[in-house]
Amino acid sequence: MRTMVQNKLGVKTNSFYLPASTTVAQSFCETFLDGEYAGFELTSTTGTDVATSYNQVTVVGSNEAGRKVYLNLAVKATKTEDEIYTALAGLTLNGVRFDNIAITSMRSVG
Numbered sequence: 475m476r477t478m479v480q481n482k483l484g485v486k487t488n489s490f491y492l493p494a495s496t497t498v499a500q501s502f503c504e505t506f507l508d509g510e511y512a513g514f515e516l517t518s519t520t521g522t523d524v525a526t527s528y529n530q531v532t533v534v535g536s537n538e539a540g541r542k543v544y545l546n547l548a549v550k551a552t553k554t555e556d557e558i559y560t561a562l563a564g565l566t567l568n569g570v571r572f573d574n575i576a577i578t579s580m581r582s583v584g
Contacts, residue, residue, distance in 0.1 A: 476516060483509035485569040527551045527584035535562060535572035543570045551582065 477499035480489045492499045492513075499513045533545045545567075549558060555577055565572045 478514045478516075479503060479507075479511055480514070481507050481509055481511045487568050527582060529553065530579070530581050530583050531558060531577060532579040533558070533562065534576045534578055535565070535567065535570060536574045537571045538573050541570045543567045543572075548583075551584075555580065 475493070475495045477492050477494055477496050478489060479492060479499060479502075480487055481503070492502060494502065496513045496515045499515075503511045503513065528551050529549045531545075531547045531549050533547065534542055535545065536542045547558075558577060559575050562572050562575050
């Protein structure tokens, strides 16, 4: 059993995993964390773990104020740069809206 916890303090959000049920994770959060927090327990999985070819993509997203978020993604080999830009446009991660998107690296794996 594993629970992912997201802890938000101001504009910063940290995520981490606890090797515990949501009940135990909730108790941990109430005792040790400040700010807002949420726990997410894995209930099912989809897809396959069979190795396939994919693209390893590094993306930098920034907002108009200049704040940045860096992402490393494993993207299906059939997806193009334009499709990646479209999927990320306007997305907000860790308080940063993706107004500007730059793919800094895209390489085939597998």
